Amino acid sequence: MALVTPVQISTNSDRFQQLKIFDESKAGVKGLLDSGITHVPPIFLRPPEDLAVDAPLSGDTHFTVPVIELAGEHAAVVAGVRRAAETVGLFQVVNHGVAAKVVEEMVAAARGFHEAAQEVKRVYYTREKEKKVKYGSNFDLYRSKFASWRDTLFCAMAPPPLHPPDLPLLCSAQIYRDITMEYSRQVQALGSLLFALLSEALGLKSDYLESMDCAKGHSILMHYYPPCPQPHLTLGTNRHSDPGFLTILLQDHIGGLQVLYQNEWIDVPPIPGALVVNIGDMLQLLSNGQFKSVEHRVVASHKGPRVSVACFFTLDNYPSARMYGPIKELLSEDNPPVYRDTSLQDFNAHYYSKGLDGNSALKHFMLQQ
Numbered sequence: 337m338a339l340v341t342p343v344q345i346s347t348n349s350d351r352f353q354q355l356k357i358f359d360e361s362k363a364g365v366k367g368l369l370d371s372g373i374t375h376v377p378p379i380f381l382r383p384p385e386d387l388a389v390d391a392p393l394s395g396d397t398h399f400t401v402p403v404i405e406l407a408g409e410h411a412a413v414v415a416g417v418r419r420a421a422e423t424v425g426l427f428q429v430v431n432h433g434v435a436a437k438v439v440e441e442m443v444a445a446a447r448g449f450h451e452a453a454q455e456v457k458r459v460y461y462t463r464e465k466e467k468k469v470k471y472g473s474n475f476d477l478y479r480s481k482f483a484s485w486r487d488t489l490f491c492a493m494a495p496p497p498l499h500p501p502d503l504p505l506l507c508s509a510q511i512y513r514d515i516t517m518e519y520s521r522q523v524q525a526l527g528s529l530l531f532a533l534l535s536e537a538l539g540l541k542s543d544y545l546e547s548m549d550c551a552k553g554h555s556i557l558m559h560y561y562p563p564c565p566q567p568h569l570t571l572g573t574n575r576h577s578d579p580g581f582l583t584i585l586l587q588d589h590i591g592g593l594q595v596l597y598q599n600e601w602i603d604v605p606p607i608p609g610a611l612v613v614n615i616g617d618m619l620q621l622l623s624n625g626q627f628k629s630v631e632h633r634v635v636a637s638h639k640g641p642r643v644s645v646a647c648f649f650t651l652d653n654y655p656s657a658r659m660y661g662p663i664k665e666l667l668s669e670d671n672p673p674v675y676r677d678t679s680l681q682d683f684n685a686h687y688y689s690k691g692l693d694g695n696s697a698l699k700h701f702m703l704q705q
Contacts, residue, residue: 359473366487369563402420421615430609434611457504469489485572490556495651530584531581538626545581554649561641572634577698579687588644618650621678629698650680673703683697
């Protein structure tokens, strides 16, 4: 199918039809750019009401996103994780155990997929939820106020374990598959370490969160943000919090990630060798609000492409009857439960029915609203 052309997008006044044309092209945002557009198509434009209520950019040069040295003294590491999880909800980690070569090759592999020929990528383009490997643009394309300037390759790594042949077949297929599986293995180990630290930060035994299956499943999302001709008119990713337990993000040198802190947008600058960690909605629920699931976004830019690799610790693709609620050991007369118990399936169904609109899904699960 042909790429979406500027004429197709700009002359079709019906938004649904515009979205359908874009979706059925299976070419993503990169396909739009490759077609030669010089203006942002209407489906990507932020509405005036969205711009009007946008939080300001921070002028506070004294605040910086916490950076935690994981190879430091244990008590200090736990204390640093606790402070960051309770206040900002996001921090960067260094000396995290994921090899520098693996990080570098993972970014290259993600870029390699998104810059492959359209006929290669189109095979993986789908909106079927059950697919363990899928390529697309905007999971909430038909529900969002405006589309984000971003394409994504989604890989559900576990459970059950993803088989390497399920990954895309590129010219260097074995290298691509090998690095994706190795990055998955190393980031899984880092996730287990972080859940141990977060457990201790809550005053619990180090294996507590892992015993609740918080580290049992993870998905890897390879995002690609093409350069944008009019970045002030759209976003790379709209403001949102993550629905799972924890997210570990690998971002390249371009930058653009911002976190909402005290109602101001704060840049999360790329640090060579660092990985970004943020608390997810389910961990805020489990901690009864002690840990903060932070809202964040990615701004569009003339620079690029920007490549990032997000690892979501979640059980989205694994049926489980387990119920999750505030951890009983954290509750008391002075600290009653804030949230009701829910299954991951019910929580995710509510989250994904909303799309990325900046309204936390957690509000729906509060006992008193």
